[in-house]
Ligand SMILES: Nc1ncnc2c1ncn2[C@@H]1O[C@H](COP(=O)(O)OP(=O)(O)O)[C@@H](O)[C@H]1O
């Protein structure tokens with residue numbers, strides 16, 4: 001080694017950047033939708049890592065759109081207020097009061113917290129919900145299909161739980177074009193004028209499809225989809241997912257996650273990845289290195 005040769009650690013940094021080059025070239029100008037789950041919003045360090053990842057994507061010419069959840073945070077607020085809450089097939093049964101509280105927690109506090117983290121990391125985030133500029137129009141989910149519910153044989157009225165029926169991405173497109181990072185809360189208005197609580201995974205998938213996103217990431221608190229013995233399944237297609245649902249391997253909060261991944265890839269999103277948000281910089285590692293983590297869902 002000559003005197004002016006770089007130290008091995010410096011060389012490793014250069015190699016990491018070079019490893020990222022093909023991905024940088026491939027994704028310039030693309031839209032990535034990132035679903036940030038309530039369970040993934042762990043400690044302040046992870047929040048900072050997440051915000052830095054999003055800001056870095058924007059800085060290198062990718063358009064990130066963040067759609068966030070907040071299930072545990074809604075649960076904590078409902079508990080404080082003495083309101084009971086129940087989940088059916090991964091969805092929260094939502095009466096009028098619960099819908100008001102969900103909107104307050106999601107579109108009020110969590111949305112602005114995330115906007116703040118991104119701001120701190122040097123990005124310019126704009127917090128909105130599905131109501132803004134008619135981004136998402138919701139329709140009441142008429143109960144869950146009984147055969148899709150574990151052990152529940154009757155029709156269950158979920159109350160003000162909605163699913164997106166129309167997405168108008170105009171606001172997202174203008175924000176992205178002007179250098180802003182949209183941060184979206186999963187609340188939307190129905191054509192009937194009611195406010196609907198939408199599962200954040202479902203909301204994110206509908207937005208990914210409507211924006212022609214190339215990648216769709218769901219950050220959660222597990223390594224990805226696990227098989228019966230708890231091993232990570234790195235690769236799944238719609239048929240594999242249907243089988244895992246039928247035999248009960250996939251349950252609870254993982255149901256809307258895999259459903260939305262399938263819908264997104266069937267609508268043209270190249271790939272949807274369920275990622276472990278507890279790993280620092282999980283998203284960057286997934287995008288820019290050959291060592292992809294999590295579960296990749298493809299058509
Ligand atoms: N096969 C499976 N693999 C991984 N997680 C599963 C599976 N089936 C059910 N789950 C549950 O799904 C949860 C993730 O969904 P959820 O709690 O809604 O997360 P988030 O708040 O990130 O949306 C996991 O923590 C786990 O309890």
Ligand SMILES: CC(=O)N[C@@H](CCC(=O)OP(=O)(O)O)C(=O)O
Pocket residue numbers: 036037038039068069070071072074090091092102161162186197198199200201253
């Ligand atoms: C209808 C329904 O279940 N809505 C969810 C919305 C938040 C959410 O999905 O948050 P996570 O992504 O953190 O789970 C709820 O009320 O909990």
